Amino acid sequence: MKSIPVQSLVDRFQLEVLAGEERLDRSITRSRSHRPGLEFVGYFDFFPMERVQVLGRKEINYLHKQTAEERKLHIGNVVKYHPPCFIVTTNQDGLKYLMKFCQEEGIPLLRTAETTTEFIAKLDAYLIKELAPEISVHGVCLNVSGIGILLRGKSGIGKSETAHTLIRRGHRLVADDIVVLKKLSPHTLLGSHNGVTKEFLALRSIGLVNVVRLYGRKAFQDETRIVLDIELCPWKDQALNNDLELEAKYTEYLGVRIPHIEIQLQPGRDVAGMIEAAANNWYLKQQGYSAAEEFMKRLEGEIRN
Known part of the structure; x- marks a missing residue:
């Protein structure tokens, strides 16, 4: 199975590394990204854990509104599956709690200034081509x-x-x-x-x-x-x-x-x-x-x- 390292995304899209810098060698094997909205509310049926997880405004705003205990539960349930990396779009901030979870689990947390829709389109096109048989x-x-x-x-x-x-x-x-x-x-x-x-x-x-x-x-x-x-x-x-x-x-x-x-x-x-x-x-x-x-x-x- 073909794979590419998370580092290739950092280089290709000039992503900012917020956490997990030492694990940029983690492999990506699936050609499309995923937005873990349902997973943050506890629904994990068909969760594509091998995909790059993209966090847009909806996901981050939802996490911001949770209490510390709720965030610990919701984020913890996702990171335990160890996806290749998380990418936050639109330069969203206030991510210290997310950085903590990713650092503890060794999962790269990356950030881009691009909007969610535009970035996912570019990311998926790149992954499809790089991981194609x-x-x-x-x-x-x-x-x-x-x-x-x-x-x-x-x-x-x-x-x-x-x-x-x-x-x-x-x-x-x-x-x-x-x-x-x-x-x-x-x-x-x-x-x-x-x-x-x-x-x-x-x-x-x-x-x-x-x-x-x-x-x-x-x-x-x-x-x-x-x-x-x-x-x-x-x-x-x-x-x-x-x-x-x-x-x-x-x-x-x-x-x-x-x-x-x-x-x-x-x-x-x-x-x-x-x-x-x-x-x-x-x-x-x-x-x-x-x-x-x-x-x-x-x-x-x-x-x-």
């Missing part, structure tokens, strides 16, 4: 006209050279050789680089090139949502299907199904242009348009006339 695959990841594409094929078949042509046409490289895929949701697959290969493209007979140095910042982006899986393969005589609309095929990564297209290679074929066409055609289909359907309607109209 991931795999690495061999290929090239590109953003073509805003469409995320995973380009695959056997070594030496021309993936990087095709990517270079697309970059020269104004599209963007995300990763070459090693593509990191992260599952953000049952329907969302994010493609990124592994850090080491960032901005680099390996071209046979040329060597390693830095696309940002060659073509500027517009030639690269850190990540993209993968919506098309395109495989380059050798030409096979009599194997191409010339139907008006090919039967949909899919490839699955981490349980996420991605439309799959196979492009056969032959001297003279504009592979980069075909990838551009595939990306734009996918976009049109998302808008509800099908070229095959429009063609058939025209054909039926001609027959009736």
